[in-house]
Amino acid sequence: GAVVSQHPSWVICKSGTSVKIECRSLDFQATTMFWYRQFPKQSLMLMATSNEGSKATYEQGVEKDKFLINHASLTLSTLTVTSAHPEDSSFYICSAATGTVPYEQYFGPGTRLTVT
Amino acid sequence: AQSVTQLDSHVSVSEGTPVLLRCNYSSSYSPSLFWYVQHPNKGLQLLLKYTSAATLVKGINGFEAEFKKSETSFHLTKPSAHMSDAAEYFCVVTPLNSGNTPLVFGKGTRLSVIA
Numbered sequence: 325g326a327v328v329s330q331h332p333s334w335v336i337c338k339s340g341t342s343v344k345i346e347c348r349s350l351d352f353q354a355t356t357m358f359w360y361r362q363f364p365k366q367s368l369m370l371m372a373t374s375n376e377g378s379k380a381t382y383e384q385g386v387e388k389d390k391f392l393i394n395h396a397s398l399t400l401s402t403l404t405v406t407s408a409h410p411e412d413s414s415f416y417i418c419s420a421a422t423g424t425v426p427y428e429q430y431f432g433p434g435t436r437l438t439v440t
Numbered sequence: 441a442q443s444v445t446q447l448d449s450h451v452s453v454s455e456g457t458p459v460l461l462r463c464n465y466s467s468s469y470s471p472s473l474f475w476y477v478q479h480p481n482k483g484l485q486l487l488l489k490y491t492s493a494a495t496l497v498k499g500i501n502g503f504e505a506e507f508k509k510s511e512t513s514f515h516l517t518k519p520s521a522h523m524s525d526a527a528e529y530f531c532v533v534t535p536l537n538s539g540n541t542p543l544v545f546g547k548g549t550r551l552s553v554i555a
Contacts, residue, residue: 436481
């Protein structure tokens, strides 16, 4: 099956710094990638939809200037958490869509961000 | 619009007994439905999916789910629980054949398996 990777899998950063998380589709091209956020013991919440070569579409309540998303190629999307604060600590998960039959989406393993 | 309601936030069963995790959905379109499992501090693993073919869907690890349109339900079952089944389970809906549409997650059901 298709594989999606995320890097790093775990990161600790200091308050005020920025962190970049990469999401890669390893063996297929993904026209669309999605970024989700999961707080402890809660479900996944969609943050934004990322289409290759265009600006991301953010869900209501998600600050686009704080969570910068870039989808520069068909196999890579990045999420940058700018000026991170402790409340940004969370599990960030990406998924990549094939966009063609059989219209599958594949999830990355997630990135755990801790802001101190 | 689509939404998913997982009727139980926590289910506890004894090892070797049946598992039933309940899910109801709402969708303006013909839906695709999924069940994902997430073990502690791990990513998501797809258990099974319904995409308008057979209404009884068999997945991995002995799990299956039945799509019932009249009841708008997609309950997940397993005949005999194993300790390794203890995890968080998410029911998910998206419009059928719309791979570029985000998935809508239920709030999750935590399954505990007692020895």
